[in-house]
Amino acid sequence: MARRRTSPTDVVKAMVYDRDGGACVRCGALENLTVHHRVNRGMGGAREPWINQAHNLLTACTVCNGWFEDNPRE
Numbered sequence: 001m002a003r004r005r006t007s008p009t010d011v012v013k014a015m016v017y018d019r020d021g022g023a024c025v026r027c028g029a030l031e032n033l034t035v036h037h038r039v040n041r042g043m044g045g046a047r048e049p050w051i052n053q054a055h056n057l058l059t060a061c062t063v064c065n066g067w068f069e070d071n072p073r074e
């Protein structure tokens, strides 16, 4: 069985950063940015093609990425 990529492609990340203005969507930070999955890969969606598409992703700094993981309903 072929091993699937589990991360968004660089193209998708660039789309997300651009959509979100290159800043953290929660605090507006411009540094230490990462891509947060609204629906996490570990929640049964890892094999779904939409999991790494832009609408499932948010730009978040490393601090807020942790906050989103702790507060998935916010």
Ligand SMILES: [Zn+2]
Pocket: 024, 025, 026, 027, 028, 029, 060, 061, 062, 063, 064, 065
């Ligand atoms: Zn932030």
